[in-house]
Amino acid sequence: xADLTPTPSNPGLHxxxxxxxxxxxxxxxxxxxxxxxxxxxxxxAALVQGYTDNHGPAxxxxxxxx
Ligand SMILES: [Zn+2]
Numbered sequence: 642x643a644d645l646t647p648t649p650s651n652p653g654l655h656x657x658x659x660x661x662x663x664x665x666x667x668x669x670x671x672x673x674x675x676x677x678x679x680x681x682x683x684x685x686a687a688l689v690q691g692y693t694d695n696h697g698p699a700x701x702x703x704x705x706x707x
């Protein structure tokens with residue numbers, strides 16, 4: 642199992658929560674070059690939402706429309 646942290650050559654979204662009392666941590670790297678990181682449950686939720694809406698699969702919706 643490889644490291645799940647996204648990199649420019651392996652774009653994606655990664656969220657981790659080390660322990661129930663620790664803030665969630667998230668990082669996102671899109672194949673379009675956008676990168677973002679967030680710390681804190683609310684911030685990570687916003688990161689995931691924004692990435693989902695504007696990057697990753699969203700690019701396919703716009704560019705792969707037929
Ligand atoms: Zn993107």
